[in-house]
Amino acid sequence: MNRAIHQIQRTGLVVDRDGDEQPAFPVSMSAEEGQEMGEVLDQMGARRTLEVGLAYGMSTLHICEAIRDKPDARHIAIDPFQTTEFDGIGLLNLERARLRHLLDFYEEPSHERLPKLLSARVELDFALIDGAHLFDCAFVDFFYVDKILRPGGVVCMDDT
Numbered sequence: 001m002n003r004a005i006h007q008i009q010r011t012g013l014v015v016d017r018d019g020d021e022q023p024a025f026p027v028s029m030s031a032e033e034g035q036e037m038g039e040v041l042d043q044m045g046a047r048r049t050l051e052v053g054l055a056y057g058m059s060t061l062h063i064c065e066a067i068r069d070k071p072d073a074r075h076i077a078i079d080p081f082q083t084t085e086f087d088g089i090g091l092l093n094l095e096r097a098r099l100r101h102l103l104d105f106y107e108e109p110s111h112e113r114l115p116k117l118l119s120a121r122v123e124l125d126f127a128l129i130d131g132a133h134l135f136d137c138a139f140v141d142f143f144y145v146d147k148i149l150r151p152g153g154v155v156c157m158d159d160t
């Protein structure tokens with residue numbers, strides 16, 4: 001397991017640039033969820049992935065760790081509140097884990113970024129929807145993700 005993931009799971013804490021700690025859970029997905037998602041990504045041989053909802057980067061770490069050795073692997077993450085609500089800790093955790101180079105991050109709402117990805121003809125193997133947990137937001141996320149996924153691609157919706 002990646003050391004950064006292990007550290008967060010062991011302590012239950014994330015650390016900002018100044019060394020201040022914050023609880024990682026329940027915002028972040030659990031170890032079991034992350035492991036299961038990683039197994040799905042492995043089985044699929046996924047290399048083009050996306051998530052809505054970066055937060056402290058726990059799901060991002062699991063996804064990037066699973067795709068890191070695939071040719072041309074890229075992960076897209078969308079979250080409008082990384083700076084304002086999460087002190088940039090998600091991106092910092094990706095840097096600490098040496099996985100930041102795999103990530104294209106967009107600090108904007110998913111309903112603004114997903115249509116642009118569709119227009120750009122992005123094609124994905126896998127998407128995690130874990131952004132705003134309101135029906136209309138999750139529904140719009142699914143609407144666009146469904147169009148961006150390749151045939152046979154997999155979508156995972158938190159909290160299922």
Ligand SMILES: C[S@@+](CC[C@H](N)C(=O)[O-])C[C@H]1O[C@@H](n2cnc3c(N)ncnc32)[C@H](O)[C@@H]1O
Pocket residue numbers: 027028029052053054055056057058059060078079080081082085108109110111130131132137
């Ligand atoms: C439950 S947290 C994500 C947890 C993360 N997936 C993990 O397991 O480590 C939900 C995230 O959705 C983000 N979010 C809220 N509204 C959003 C929107 N309109 N578009 C994209 N992300 C949004 C929040 O800023 C927050 O980081």
